[in-house]
Amino acid sequence: MNINSPPPTGLDAHRARATPIRELGSSERSLFLKHLLSLETEDRYLRFGSPLSDAAIGAYVDRIDFRTDTVFGVFDDRLKLAAAGHFAPIPKSTALEAKTLRSAEFGLSVASDARGRGLGTALFLRASSHARNLGVSSLFMHCLSENRAMIRIARRAGMEIEQSRGEADAYLSLEPGTVATAIEEGVQRQIALFDFAVKRQMLLAFKAFKAVAAGA
Numbered sequence: 739m740n741i742n743s744p745p746p747t748g749l750d751a752h753r754a755r756a757t758p759i760r761e762l763g764s765s766e767r768s769l770f771l772k773h774l775l776s777l778e779t780e781d782r783y784l785r786f787g788s789p790l791s792d793a794a795i796g797a798y799v800d801r802i803d804f805r806t807d808t809v810f811g812v813f814d815d816r817l818k819l820a821a822a823g824h825f826a827p828i829p830k831s832t833a834l835e836a837k838t839l840r841s842a843e844f845g846l847s848v849a850s851d852a853r854g855r856g857l858g859t860a861l862f863l864r865a866s867s868h869a870r871n872l873g874v875s876s877l878f879m880h881c882l883s884e885n886r887a888m889i890r891i892a893r894r895a896g897m898e899i900e901q902s903r904g905e906a907d908a909y910l911s912l913e914p915g916t917v918a919t920a921i922e923e924g925v926q927r928q929i930a931l932f933d934f935a936v937k938r939q940m941l942l943a944f945k946a947f948k949a950v951a952a953g954a
């Protein structure tokens with residue numbers, strides 16, 4: 739286990755902080771569903787470990803408990819999800835486990851036309867700091883060994899990767915959150931809300947302009 743891996747520094751951390759990432763509410767379940775359904779078969783395979791059908795993806799989204807889990811989203815200018823990640827604390831099943839520190843799983847996906855711009859990295863870093871602020875000490879990701887982009891993100895974050903038979907389990911040991919990390923996440927939340935509000939206003943203004951232009 740890679741204990742207390744250092745927080746990411748440099749360009750990634752700056753880029754991640756600058757990316758508005760909003761937490762979705764349960765009423766926005768359908769947005770997340772739409773994003774996942776837009777993934778091609780190969781991407782579904784990479785995201786879920788098998789090429790899930792539309793119905794199976796629907797069932798997965800239906801099962802998300804927004805009281806315990808967090809769905810993070812990056813919105814494009816049309817308020818479509820360009821990227822999204824599901825953060826899920828792993829329930830403790832035994833008394834022994836209950837004594838250990840908490841762990842959580844994270845899965846993410848970026849729309850094919852938005853890749854290579856750091857959104858995957860930004861979502862991952864945001865999930866890591868969210869985990870720290872919740873007192874989660876270990877973040878887990880399941881991915882396939884062939885998933886070079888995801889393995890790259892995991893390695894850069896200092897995750898320990900265990901590979902076997904084409905599958906890879908990646909673990910990141912986290913230091914407890916601090917006042918500074920809590921404030922930083924709070925600021926990021928506010929920035930994301932502001933970004934979303936501005937994009938919504940711009941979209942409404944554009945639609946109103948188009949309607950006027952069409953009637954003229």
Ligand SMILES: CC(C)(COP(=O)(O)OP(=O)(O)OC[C@H]1O[C@@H](n2cnc3c(N)ncnc32)[C@H](O)[C@@H]1OP(=O)(O)O)[C@@H](O)C(=O)NCCC(=O)NCCS
Nearest residue numbers: 784785845846847848853854855856857858859886887890
């Ligand atoms: C994996 C995924 C989330 C990456 O998203 P992204 O926004 O393109 O990622 P980033 O732009 O942050 O790039 C991450 C790194 O991977 C590298 N990378 C991207 N595509 C790559 C590829 N095909 N081969 C090797 N490296 C690649 C990037 O260069 C970057 O490294 P760098 O920062 O050193 O330049 C995205 O490809 C995806 O949604 N795939 C389908 C679903 C999936 O695999 N989910 C992960 C499993 S839960």
